[in-house]
Amino acid sequence: MSTMLxxxxxxxxxxxxxxxxxxxxxxxxxxxxxxxxxxxxxxxxVLNAITGYCPIDQGLIEVGGQPVNGLSSHQIAAKxxxxxxxxxxxxxxxxxxxxxMAASTRSHGLFSTLCRxxxxxxxxxxxxxxxxxxxxxxxxxxxxxxPAASISGGQKKLLGIAxxxxxxxxxxxxxxxxxxxxxxxxxxxxxxxxxxxxxGITLVIIEHxxxxxxxxxxxxxxxxxxxxxxxxxxxxxxTHESVVEAYLGKKSGGQYQVAGVIA
Amino acid sequence: MxxxxxxxxxxxxxxxxxxxxxxxxxxxxxLLNFGFVAFAGVGAYASAITSSHGYPAPIGILFxxxxxxxxGFFMARLGRxxxxxxxxxxxLAVAELIRTVALNENWxxxxxxxxxxxxxxxxxxxxxxNDPAFFLLAxxxxxxxxxxxxxxxxxxxxxxxxxxxxxxxxxxSLGYQLVPLKVKATVTSAAIASVGGSLLAHYMSxxxxxxxxxSETFVIWTMVMIGGLGNxxxxxxxxxxxxxxxxxxxxxxxxxxxxxxxxxxxxxxxxGVVLLGCLLVRPGGLLPEKIRSAT
Numbered sequence: 246m247s248t249m250l251x252x253x254x255x256x257x258x259x260x261x262x263x264x265x266x267x268x269x270x271x272x273x274x275x276x277x278x279x280x281x282x283x284x285x286x287x288x289x290x291v292l293n294a295i296t297g298y299c300p301i302d303q304g305l306i307e308v309g310g311q312p313v314n315g316l317s318s319h320q321i322a323a324k325x326x327x328x329x330x331x332x333x334x335x336x337x338x339x340x341x342x343x344x345x346m347a348a349s350t351r352s353h354g355l356f357s358t359l360c361r362x363x364x365x366x367x368x369x370x371x372x373x374x375x376x377x378x379x380x381x382x383x384x385x386x387x388x389x390x391x392p393a394a395s396i397s398g399g400q401k402k403l404l405g406i407a408x409x410x411x412x413x414x415x416x417x418x419x420x421x422x423x424x425x426x427x428x429x430x431x432x433x434x435x436x437x438x439x440x441x442x443x444x445g446i447t448l449v450i451i452e453h454x455x456x457x458x459x460x461x462x463x464x465x466x467x468x469x470x471x472x473x474x475x476x477x478x479x480x481x482x483x484t485h486e487s488v489v490e491a492y493l494g495k496k497s498g499g500q501y502q503v504a505g506v507i508a
Numbered sequence: 509m510x511x512x513x514x515x516x517x518x519x520x521x522x523x524x525x526x527x528x529x530x531x532x533x534x535x536x537x538x539l540l541n542f543g544f545v546a547f548a549g550v551g552a553y554a555s556a557i558t559s560s561h562g563y564p565a566p567i568g569i570l571f572x573x574x575x576x577x578x579x580g581f582f583m584a585r586l587g588r589x590x591x592x593x594x595x596x597x598x599x600l601a602v603a604e605l606i607r608t609v610a611l612n613e614n615w616x617x618x619x620x621x622x623x624x625x626x627x628x629x630x631x632x633x634x635x636x637x638n639d640p641a642f643f644l645l646a647x648x649x650x651x652x653x654x655x656x657x658x659x660x661x662x663x664x665x666x667x668x669x670x671x672x673x674x675x676x677x678x679x680x681s682l683g684y685q686l687v688p689l690k691v692k693a694t695v696t697s698a699a700i701a702s703v704g705g706s707l708l709a710h711y712m713s714x715x716x717x718x719x720x721x722x723s724e725t726f727v728i729w730t731m732v733m734i735g736g737l738g739n740x741x742x743x744x745x746x747x748x749x750x751x752x753x754x755x756x757x758x759x760x761x762x763x764x765x766x767x768x769x770x771x772x773x774x775x776x777x778x779x780g781v782v783l784l785g786c787l788l789v790r791p792g793g794l795l796p797e798k799i800r801s802a803t
Contacts, residue, residue, distance in 0.1 A: 296681060322683035330681075336674035338738065338797055339667075347667035350683045355692050358663035359656060369664070392799050408682060 248310065249274040249416055249447040250295065255304035257290060257471075264290045265301070266471035272416075277438070277448040279458040279479065282468035283492055288451045289331055291468070292418050296328045297321045308416060322350075325415035329405035329422065331451075335393035341404055342389040345376040348411035372411075379407040382437055384430060399426035403434075410441065417441065419450045423457050435460050455482070467491060514639050516755045518711060521646035524747040525704030527731045528653045528740060529697040534729075535738035535797065536661050537693035538673030540596035542725055543583070543603030547576045547698040549720035551705030553610060556623040556715040565629055569706040573699045579606070580698030584691040600722060607720040622716030626709045637713075646707055650744065653700050657740045660696070669693050730779055734786045736793025745794055753778055 250272040257265040264287045272278045280288050293299035295306055297318040306314045313321050336344060349372040357365045380386050383403040388396050393404060402422055409417055419438075426434060438461055442448055452458055458465060459479040467475035467482070469491035475482075482488050526548055533539045554572030559565060583602055587595035610617045617623065628637035629645065660666050672679045672689050680686060709715045727750070735746020757775045760766070766774055786793065 298677075298681075318680040319683050319685045322681060328681050330677070333678075334675060335678075336671065338674065338799055339670055340799055343667060344671065347671040347679075348682045349664075350668070353664040353668040353684075355660070355665055355696060358660055358665035361659065361663065365664070372664075405678075408678070412683070 246273040246275065248272070249276070249308065250449065251305070251307040252291070252295075253305040253307075255291075255294060255306065256302045257287075257294060257299065258302060264471050265294070265304075268304070268468070268472060270466045270473050270476065272447060272449055274447055275442070275445060276464060277442050277450065277462045279462035279465040280449055280451045280468065281453070281458065281465055281482075281488075282474075286468045286491070287471045288468060289420060292328055292420055292449075292451065295321070295418060296326060325412075326418070327409035327412070327414040327416070328418040329402065329409055329420055331420040331424070333398075333401040333405045335396070335401050335404060337392055337394040339393055340390050341385055341393045341396060342376055342380060344393045344404060345379060345407045345411060346372050348408035349375070350412060375411065376407075379410055382440075383407045384433060397425070397427075399424075399430070402426055403430075406437075413444070414446060416447045416449070419448065419452075421451055421453065423452055423454045431457065458482075511639060512755075514643055516751055518639065518643045518646050519755075520748045520751040521643065521650045522704050522708050522711065523728065523731060523751055524650045524744045525646075525653055525707070526701055526728045527735065527743040527747040528650070528657050529700035529704070530728050530732050531737065531740065531743045532657055532660065532700070533693050533697040534732065535743070536666060536673065537669040537690060538592065539584075539587075539690060539694060540592050541583075541599045541694070541697075542596045542722070542729075543599030543601070544697075544701065544728060545720050545722070545725040546579060546583075546599075546603035546606045547701035548705035548708070548724075549603075549606060549610065549717075550576045550579055550698075551702030552709040552715045552719055553617060553623070553705075554702070555706035555709045556626045557616065559627055559710075560623060560625075565627070565706075565710060569703060572702045572706045576698040576702030576705075577695045580695040581691060583698075584694035585687075587690065588687045600725075603720060603722065603725065607717050610720065611717040617715075617717070620717065622714055622718075624714045626713045626715060628713060629710045637711075642711060646711075649703060649707065653703075654740055654744060656700075661740065665692070727779070730783050733793060734783060736795040736797060738797030739793065739795045742793050742795030742797075749794075750779060750782075753782060 248271050252268055252270055255265050255268040268291065280291065282288050290299060294301045297316055301314055305312060308324050308326055313324065352365060352368055380389050383406055385400060385403055385407060388400060402425060406419065406422065422434065423431065435457065438448060450462065462479050465477055465479050465482055466473055467488045474487040474491050475485045477485050530541065530544050533541050551572035554575045555568035558568035558571050583599055586598055590598060611620055630638035630641035632638040668684055669689055672684060672686055676686055731746040731750045732743050734749060735744065736742025754775055757771060757778060761771045
């Protein structure tokens with residue numbers, strides 16, 4: 246299987262604070278990989294680095310075999326990479342449905358919009374249909390006509406996924422998709438993500454919810470202090486020595502010395 | 509009375525063009541342009557200068573559109589790395605710069621005297637300006653601009669710039685390039701404003717640097733805010749309303765025995781009170797932006 250995403254010796258520091266210190270990992274095409282680690286270990290920074298929101302100091306990031314570090318966010322998005330945000334903020338003066346439709350970025354030129362040629366009209370039609378389907382899939386049909394800023398935090402997360410799915414990405418990076426989502430929707434979200442993966446989309450998911458991880462992911466990468474400390478199956482997490490160490494600290498004399506914060 | 513009403517209606521149409529143009533930038537793209545009047549001024553001067561060299565009016569209007577678009581392009585590029593409030597100050601500076609050039613370059617713009625004798629577009633049999641014909645032209649221009657603005661704001665381009673206005677980070681993550689979007693919105697807006705400026709030059713048969721005073725920009729802003737930022741129809745209504753208040757003050761002056769000296773202040777004061785009332789009672793304007801349920 247080919248490699249969809251590869252990070253090699255990635256360094257990033259903010260002032261004197263080194264967040265990523267020689268990070269290495271790769272994700273194969275078609276995988277669902279969970280990205281874990283205690284708070285502050287650099288998970289969100291990894292996502293920001295891959296998507297060009299925060300340029301790295303050193304190292305290599307490849308998507309689909311092509312280096313993307315140094316490119317700007319929209320150029321990386323053009324390579325079929327989409328992401329969601331940990332704390333999504335949504336427009337106040339656009340409806341949920343319109344935000345999803347706005348995520349269709351093809352052919353948004355002045356002239357095509359003004360003239361509405363046949364091609365633009367059929368694209369609009371296609372966009373509307375796809376938005377409708379995605380809203381249904383992500384259980385947002387009921388709120389489709391409400392201002393996007395007015396829906397709950399969990400629904401905003403789902404809306405973020407709907408937007409990211411609009412142009413059928415190759416690689417989808419989700420930043421804590423479960424946080425704030427109503428517990429009743431949990432199993433449906435797992436099903437949805439599996440279905441998205443079934444369409445050939447590679448998923449990288451940052452998440453703290455272990456049950457969710459073990460239900461959804463095929464592999465886990467655990468970060469601590471800006472490095473990969475474990476690359477294992479979800480079922481091996483609890484027994485993996487460095488994972489336990491990352492979350493609970495080093496064991497000395499039968500007691501854990503707490504280093505990271507337990508999420 | 510008929511000719512007075514026609515005069516008010518014609519000016520309303522010209523200001524409606526300015527309002528629609530400003531709304532495209534400020535209302536939909538969220539670009540705070542405080543130097544907006546420069547576009548109208550460039551259009552007006554371009555028309556006046558080309559017609560003083562004997563070229564026909566359509567050439568002047570076209571030349572104005574191109575010149576205003578160039579100014580718009582540089583204004584938008586100027587702001588590519590500036591936060592919106594800093595960009596607003598920068599646009600104010602650009603407009604003042606252009607006004608100062610117009611005030612001082614006598615050979616080109618006639619300096620403080622401006623350019624008078626800009627030919628009328630339509631003449632009646634007696635040789636004076638044919639006001640009804642001009643009004644119809646201005647009305648047709650508003651109709652075309654309104655149609656274009658409605659289409660742009662509702663279509664794919666409009667969704668892109670509205671998403672950029674509210675959530676730029678989300679827009680980039682989806683693959684939108686913000687700077688070209690800003691440039692496109694500004695340049696289109698400049699073109700529409702320039703047509704309005706050209707019409708004003710031909711209608712008044714005069715262009716002067718006072719056309720580009722910063723206060724003019726804020727009159728247009730007032731129209732947009734009273735009518736409804738982000739609503740094309742609201743903006744047209746706002747232009748009509750503010751122009752009507754402007755024109756009604758001279759009548760009120762006679763009725764209330766206000767001296768001519770303070771009539772100008774009363775005018776501005778009335779507009780200010782209406783704006784303040786509007787902001788307090790209907791912050792979104794008379795016709796607020798519609799949150800589109802279906803497109």
